Amino acid sequence: MINKDKFYEILATGREDDKWDFKENLSIDNKQKFYNVLKDMLAFANSDGGYLVLGVKDKTHELVGVENEIDEAELSQKIESSLNTIIDFKLLYFEDNLNGEIKKFGLLEVKSARRLFYSPKTYSSEKGVIIESEAVYVRRGTRSIKATIEQLNQIITRVHKIYSYNFTPKEQEIIKANKESAYTEYKVFHNYLNGNFEFTAMNFGDKIKELCFYQSKLNKLEVAKWLGFEEDKINDYFNGLAFPTLEHILRASKYFDVPLAFFFKASYMGRGPIWDEALVNFSIIQHVVQKNELFTMDLGPFFSNVLWDMAKNICLFVEWMGTDYNDYLKASESTDIFTIKPKAFELYDYLSDMSQEEVIDFKDSLSVQHYKIIEKVYHKEDRTWLPEEHFLFSLVGFGKELVCRLINESIKSIEITHGSIEVKYHFIEEIKAKKINGREYKEKDLKLVIHEKRV
Structure with missing residues (x-):
């Protein structure tokens, strides 16, 4: 459904989502802006539909209004000429009084695709390729990216089983090529982290x-x-x-x-596996409680699992640090079954017996104590990767000293039980225990000294 109420319903969430995206304007004449919109529409169509919320600033979600109204028929014609097909969408504009000034806003709804959508051509701007020819795009978090194998399988299931659509030979070729591409792209980095290599x-x-x-x-x-x-x-x-x-x-x-x-041996960015460095290896192993378990384990996958887990939890913590407590309260009070709560909000549950002021002060103290971790999680617009993937790629390029410090300041302990690995993190455990720990990193012996104190 597309109407004024839907616009404000999405706006009230205060965040972007895999089902919608905030944009100030639509553009047909500006190549870069149009190709980005086209990419989003392709992704929404392949991902069970979504919305472009118009007249809203991307980061701040400030209501600014649209500058120019785009005719729906004109946009449809532009899309059809670019893709040689039609995307099912609806475009609504409306006016509203904003602080005594009449502003125009818009909502573009992209319908769920009943078949596979892709571009037959590559579209680029001065800044590089925006849409690759015959690439299948989907929504992943707040971004439009090339589909993973799992997402391609989801599209096949939905389109074929629900809509009873039979893929053409050309579409079958494109699906196969996208699966091979996705597999190769992820396999290279996963093989690197696992230390898998064959000399050829x-x-x-x-x-x-x-x-x-x-x-x-x-x-x-x-x-x-x-x-x-x-x-x-x-x-x-x-x-x-x-x-x-x-x-x-x-x-x-x-x-x-x-x-x-x-x-x-495996390498990436001109370097061998980061865990193969003696001091990085030491920084991880010193946190293992049952070190004898390592004698029977394949160390490549062990280090890989620890690093992936560390990246995910660091990014979760940093995401939580950037959230607004009021947004958490609104989401908690919402009775709308369709309200999607960010996973990072779960960390607030540990602080349920604290006042809002105490939570804010607690987060401020954590940001001071964990500044080195926070400053290294780089948020880049329109990146292809998930935050933990981007962080892990960045980690490979960091100097050994910084990698060791991030490991030692993040990981509290590593428990191994019958081959199962559980990693505990200082910042997560401090949130659970409502503690603000003083910390001092000893670069001389690569150790973190904790000065414990309870809030």
Whole structure:
């Protein structure tokens, strides 16, 4: 349903969601703005529908009104010419009195797709590619991103079973290509964190390209000459079609100043697994309570699981630190069964016997104590990844000292019971216990000293 009441119902939530997005204006003439809107509409259509709330600032949710009203038929024609198909949507504009001034607002509803939606062309702006051709976009949190394998399966189930739609051969090819792309993209990073690696010509070529990108100031031809690649096979070595000799590997090790072992283990951004660094390894293992359990475990997956869990909980904590307690109270009092409460709100439940002023003071104190963790969770607009994924990618690029500090300041203990791993975190445990702990990080011996005190 699309009307004025729906506009204010969404606005009252005070947050963006995977079912709606706030925008100041729609634009047909500005390529970048139109392509971003088109991407959102594709994602909503593939994700069971959604809304664009118009005349509202993205971050502050301030009501500013729309500058220009876009004709629904004109927008539909523009979309059809771009996609060679029609997206089912409704567009409503209305006027309202805002502090004595008449402003115009809008609501665009995208209907749930009864088939697969994608763009036949790639659309870019000066800042880069916005929509990739034949990529299947969905909503994930507050972003429009390429679908994961699980999300593609959800689309197939909904469209085929609910709407009894039979995918065309072309659509089946696109689904298969998107699944392979999603699998490859995630597999590379997951294999890296798990330490999975097999030495092949392709992997050697990838490592050389990786090192060239992150370390070399020379161009491809100059690097190839230094490494001793035959002139007629340069592209073959870089593309993994020619198997390197031992001399090539020795030259590459010396030129890029990396140990020989680098070419025989997983790497990312020109670095081996971050847990393979001795001090990073030590920082994690020192928190394990039952260290004897590690003798029977595959350490690659163990470290990977700990790092993923740490990233998720750090991002949850930082998200909670950025929430407004009033929003939590409104959500708690709401009787609307469709109200979606952010997972971070669950942390407020531990503070239910505290007053609003005490909660605010408590959060302020936590922000001071955990400033190093908070400042390293980078929030970037329109990123493809979930917060924990982006944080973990960033962690790989951090210096060893910072990685160790974040681990030691975050992790309180790691319990291993019959192969099951449970990680406890200082910031979560402090919230549960309603504690504000003083802390001092000892860089000399990589230890966190806790000075406990109760609120």
